[in-house]
Amino acid sequence: MFRRKKKEEEAAAQVNETAPEVQEEAPAAEALASPAGQEEAAVAGVEPATADAQASASVDSAAKSVAGRSGNRVQKIGIVASDKMQKTVLVRVDRLVRHPKYRRYVRRTSKFMAHDDLGSTTGDRVRIVETRPLSARKRWRVVEIVQKAAK
Secondary structure, eight states: OHHHHHHHHHHHHHHHHHHHHHHHHHHHHHHHHSHHHHHHHHHHTOOOOOHHHHHHHHHHHHHHHHHHGGGOOOEEEEEEEEEEETTEEEEEEEEEEEOTTTOOEEEEEEEEEEEOSSOOOTTOEEEEEEOSOOSSSEEEEEEEEEEOOOO
């Protein structure tokens, strides 16, 4: 509840920050509102703009920027370790981590249970994406088979 309110306040603050820009552009709109300005706009082929249209455009762009932030989901590429379950695979994701003492790179392995509608088999390299909880241990979904396993 409080996060939503905070996001709405941030969006309102962004709109307020863009409001001075609209006010600076308003004299140009007022010039177009006069009969002489409308004639000049007609000659130039430009439609006379109103301050209301400019304000609504800035509000729409602020709303799009707030909504667009949550679109990135975590993606990982790994190798299918097990496909013995129905529509579920176990994906092994390897990463290299530098050892704090010895300064050598050590391979760390994580295993993720992922929902699989594509029919990947053991040994396939797949791309998994974070998603809502699908079961007690399944929070990932296979979106692409990057490379099929050699047979």
